[in-house]
Amino acid sequence: MRTDIVVPNQGTFALEAVRAAGRFEEMGYEGLWLTDHVIGLEAYRPVYNDYWLEILTTLGHLAASTSKIRLGTGVLVLPYRDAVLTAKMLATIDVLSNGRLDVGVGTGWARREYQALGRSEFFEPRGAATDEALDVVLDCWKGGEHTWERRWSTVKAVRCEPAPVQRPHPPLWIGSQGLGPAPMRRVAKYGDVWHPGRVTPDQIREGVAQLEEMSGRKIPCSIRGSFKDAAAAYEEVRRYEEAGCFQAAVGFNADNVSDYLKQAEAFRTLMS
Numbered sequence: 001m002r003t004d005i006v007v008p009n010q011g012t013f014a015l016e017a018v019r020a021a022g023r024f025e026e027m028g029y030e031g032l033w034l035t036d037h038v039i040g041l042e043a044y045r046p047v048y049n050d051y052w053l054e055i056l057t058t059l060g061h062l063a064a065s066t067s068k069i070r071l072g073t074g075v076l077v078l079p080y081r082d083a084v085l086t087a088k089m090l091a092t093i094d095v096l097s098n099g100r101l102d103v104g105v106g107t108g109w110a111r112r113e114y115q116a117l118g119r120s121e122f123f124e125p126r127g128a129a130t131d132e133a134l135d136v137v138l139d140c141w142k143g144g145e146h147t148w149e150r151r152w153s154t155v156k157a158v159r160c161e162p163a164p165v166q167r168p169h170p171p172l173w174i175g176s177q178g179l180g181p182a183p184m185r186r187v188a189k190y191g192d193v194w195h196p197g198r199v200t201p202d203q204i205r206e207g208v209a210q211l212e213e214m215s216g217r218k219i220p221c222s223i224r225g226s227f228k229d230a231a232a233a234y235e236e237v238r239r240y241e242e243a244g245c246f247q248a249a250v251g252f253n254a255d256n257v258s259d260y261l262k263q264a265e266a267f268r269t270l271m272s
Contacts, residue, residue: 001248006250007062009034009058010048016257020257036075038113043112059101073105076103078133078137079126080113084158086133086137087137090137094165099165102173103173105130107129135150136150141164145159172192173193174191176194176195177196185214192219193220194221202243220246222245222246226252230270234267
C-alpha cells in the first residue's frame with residue numbers, strides 16, 4: 001500500500017513541520033499532503049487554527065526541499081481561486097518538482113472563506129464552478145494556444161506555457177464527502193483517483209463499484225485520516241486497504257513537531 005503523510009501546514013508547529021519535510025522523505029513516505037484553508041475563523045475551532053501556510057506557496061517550497069517524494073493538495077478548493085492562475089501555479093510546481101505533483105480537488109464548505117476572498121457568488125454554485133474550473137485547468141495544461149467561452153471564464157487566443165511535466169497531466173484526485181451523487185459524477189468524469197472523506201470501508205467498496213459502473217473504468221481509491229497515534233492509524237488503514245484503497249495519507253494529533261515525527265516514524269515502521 002502506498003503510504004503518504006499529511007504535513008500540518010496549520011497550527012503552532014506548522015513552520016517546523018514543513019521545514020522537516022525531508023525527514024518524512026528519509027523515513028520512506030511516498031507522498032506529502034497539505035491542507036487548503038486561507039483564513040482562520042473562531043467558528044472553525046477546534047478543528048482548524050488561525051495560522052495557515054498557503055498551500056500552493058508551501059508546495060513550491062517542498063518541491064525545492066525534497067527530491068523524490070510526491071507532493072499533494074488534499075484538497076485544493078478550486079471555486080474560490082481563479083482557474084487560469086491556479087492552472088499556471090500548479091503547472092509551475094509540477095515543472096519545478098520534475099513531475100511529482102498530485103492534485104487533490106474539492107468544492108470547499110466554508111462560506112465565510114469564499115466571502116473573504118471576494119468569491120461569494122461562487123459558493124452556492126460551487127459544484128458547477130468546480131467542474132468548469134477543472135475544464136479550464138485541463139485546457140491550460142495542454143499548453144499552446146486556447147480560446148474558450150464558458151459561464152465564468154472567457155479567453156481568446158491565449159497561450160499557456162509551460163505545460164506540466166506529467167502527461168497528459170498531473171493526476172487529479174477528486175474529493176467527496178461520502179457518496180453524494182454530484183461529487184461521484186465529478187469523480188467518474190475527471191478523476192484519476194477517488195479521494196473521499198468521511199466514508200467507512202463498506203462505503204469504499206460501494207463507491208468503487210458505483211464509479212466503475214458510472215465511468216466504465218476502474219478508478220483507484222485513496223483515504224486520508226488523522227489519528228491519535230501510529231498504532232491507531234495502522235489498525236484503521238489496514239481496514240481501508242482490505243476495502244480496496246491503494247493509498248493512505250495519515251496525520252497525527254500531536255502537540256509538537258517532535259511528537260509528530262515520532263508517530264510518523266512509528267507508523268512507517270509498522271507499514272514496512
